[in-house]
Amino acid sequence: GNSVTQMEGPVTLSEEAFLTINCTYTATGYPSLFWYVQYPGEGLQLLLKATKADDKGSNKGFEATYRKETTSFHLEKGSVQVSDSAVYFCALSDRTGGFKTIFGAGTRLFVKA
Amino acid sequence: GAGVSQSPSNKVTEKGKDVELRCDPISGHTALYWYRQRLGQGLEFLIYFQGNSAPDKSGLPSDRFSAERTGESVSTLTIQRTQQEDSAVYLCASSLMNQPQHFGDGTRLSIL
Numbered sequence: 001g002n003s004v005t006q007m008e009g010p011v012t013l014s015e016e017a018f019l020t021i022n023c024t025y026t027a028t029g030y031p032s033l034f035w036y037v038q039y040p041g042e043g044l045q046l047l048l049k050a051t052k053a054d055d056k057g058s059n060k061g062f063e064a065t066y067r068k069e070t071t072s073f074h075l076e077k078g079s080v081q082v083s084d085s086a087v088y089f090c091a092l093s094d095r096t097g098g099f100k101t102i103f104g105a106g107t108r109l110f111v112k113a
Numbered sequence: 114g115a116g117v118s119q120s121p122s123n124k125v126t127e128k129g130k131d132v133e134l135r136c137d138p139i140s141g142h143t144a145l146y147w148y149r150q151r152l153g154q155g156l157e158f159l160i161y162f163q164g165n166s167a168p169d170k171s172g173l174p175s176d177r178f179s180a181e182r183t184g185e186s187v188s189t190l191t192i193q194r195t196q197q198e199d200s201a202v203y204l205c206a207s208s209l210m211n212q213p214q215h216f217g218d219g220t221r222l223s224i225l
Binding site for chain 1: 166208210218
């Protein structure tokens with residue numbers, strides 16, 4: 001079945017550091033891929049998405065590129081801020097899975113001033 | 114409103130009581146999900162409704178948990194004979210098929 005694997009957290013960085021959160025997936029079809037973010041005390045919200053191979057999703061300085069050859073969708077940001085401290089979830093949705101969204105376990109990011 | 118609405122926002126109840134949680138999805142969204150999130154943990158999938166298809170109940174942790182959805186509207190999640198390990202935030206999300214999910218603010222359930 002479909003699955004999503006994220007790097008374990010927590011990830012702790014200093015402000016202005018470069019961020020990468022790895023995400024790989026398993027799917028039998030051609031899934032859509034998503035990153036969601038959950039800020040402290042808040043609900044989940046969509047951060048970015050990509051619907052086909054080589055697409056790059058971007059939002060708020062974050063980027064992720066849909067890499068079909070490596071089945072990956074790594075999240076990157078060039079210079080993190082304290083306000084980026086949150087939990088980040090990678091997810092996929094695929095026709096062969098009945099379009100059911102599958103979430104990764106989440107990666108907690110702490111950014112220090 | 115335009116978003117996913119959940120009620121109540123907080124629920125405190127005694128062990129052994131039944132609780133019913135409600136989710137009002139965004140109008141027109143065919144997909145509806147329930148998740149459980151324990152403190153500091155990730156999302157635990159509970160159940161998935163997609164249009165008129167049979168729901169995917171594979172995530173329900175025991176037969177004390179059940180959920181219903183009428184058409185493409187309101188859904189209720191019922192937990193019978195609550196236990197302390199049921200304490201968590203219960204999140205509802207809705208979406209169009211293969212589109213990003215929109216999450217509600219959740220119901221924080223506390224079992225005394």
